Amino acid sequence: MAATSTMLPLGTELPAFKLTDVRSGDVMSAEDFTQSAMVVMFICNHCPYVKLIQQGLVSFGKDYASKPVDIVGIASNDATAYPEDGPEDLARVADALGYAFPILYDESQEVARSFTAACTPDFFVFDSDRRLAYRGQFDGARPGNGVEVTGESLRAAVDALIGGKTVPAEQRPSMGCSIKWKAGGMTIGRGPG
Numbered sequence: 001m002a003a004t005s006t007m008l009p010l011g012t013e014l015p016a017f018k019l020t021d022v023r024s025g026d027v028m029s030a031e032d033f034t035q036s037a038m039v040v041m042f043i044c045n046h047c048p049y050v051k052l053i054q055q056g057l058v059s060f061g062k063d064y065a066s067k068p069v070d071i072v073g074i075a076s077n078d079a080t081a082y083p084e085d086g087p088e089d090l091a092r093v094a095d096a097l098g099y100a101f102p103i104l105y106d107e108s109q110e111v112a113r114s115f116t117a118a119c120t121p122d123f124f125v126f127d128s129d130r131r132l133a134y135r136g137q138f139d140g141a142r143p144g145n146g147v148e149v150t151g152e153s154l155r156a157a158v159d160a161l162i163g164g165k166t167v168p169a170e171q172r173p174s175m176g177c178s179i180k181w182k183a184g185g186m187t188i189g190r191g192p193g
Helices: 048-064 087-097 110-115 150-163
Strands: 001-005 018-021 025-029 039-043 067-075 104-106 121-125 132-136 175-179
Touching: 039 110, 039 150, 048 067, 048 121, 048 150, 048 175, 087 104, 121 150, 132 150
Parallel strands: 039 067, 067 104
Antiparallel strands: 001 175, 018 025, 018 104, 039 121, 121 132
């Protein structure tokens, strides 16, 4: 089922988190990231919206690796219902694609809830004070719409922050598969999306 970003209010403080990186096994917390900007992306393996932009995420990670930006992916889907979104497959896909950023596994889904993440992909960019400066889409590409994957929306926000400029407040929500909540969670998504 397709969903869009909740559009968490700009200026919101970065939620605390402490999660395990699926590739290294290291536990990472919000305090481990200290660059001038921080990009938090909620992604997964199975969603066609994420699959569409995977190479764009690879390029984004490589292009910003030497810039003052921390990038982290968080996977929060219910891996019991969607095994391909479990830690082992997340690590395998991240390695195969060459993601230049850690992928953290949010088994309890509490981190996704604290960000009010609603879909995969869902992007959040925080400034040096760890206040939300951008939330929304990677770019205008969606499955079947023929728009080229460039990451232009996310790149513009990050470039503004690291360039000492204000990110425009008019932002477009991301669209993707709803996060697959466990029974007893906010909602339970079923189906391919």
